[in-house]
Amino acid sequence: MDASLNVIGTPLKPCSRRPLTGWFRDGCCNTDASDRGSHTVCARVTADFLEVLREQGNDLVTPAPQHGFPGLKPGDSWCVCAGSWYAAFQIGRACPVDLERTHAVALRTVPLEALMLHAEGGAEA
Numbered sequence: 001m002d003a004s005l006n007v008i009g010t011p012l013k014p015c016s017r018r019p020l021t022g023w024f025r026d027g028c029c030n031t032d033a034s035d036r037g038s039h040t041v042c043a044r045v046t047a048d049f050l051e052v053l054r055e056q057g058n059d060l061v062t063p064a065p066q067h068g069f070p071g072l073k074p075g076d077s078w079c080v081c082a083g084s085w086y087a088a089f090q091i092g093r094a095c096p097v098d099l100e101r102t103h104a105v106a107l108r109t110v111p112l113e114a115l116m117l118h119a120e121g122g123a124e125a
Helices: 047-055 082-090 104-108 112-117
Strands: 039-044 077-081
Touching: 039 082, 039 104, 047 082, 077 082, 082 104, 082 112
Parallel strands: none
Antiparallel strands: 039 077
């Protein structure tokens, strides 16, 4: 697992335990080389952002109980793929992010300035 630091250089905080998120399903946006999607951005999803993901072929609204996934609703926090968040940002449809809960590896894909434009604090773990 890559070192658990956030985009501002401090220890990574949990993104969400309800629903349980993260590549490792540990509640954090931790990552390693096997995480090809880079699930590193802690996003507070909006209906518009969820629609963007659905349009990209990633339906996060529909529950998948066989995988323990309840489906997301607006306001939920979730570790999303850095590239997907950045694509939404580029078309003006990005959702808020929590910088303390977004893994530093996200900066390989998303400029810090873009994240800062959508930064919020206090994502509930």
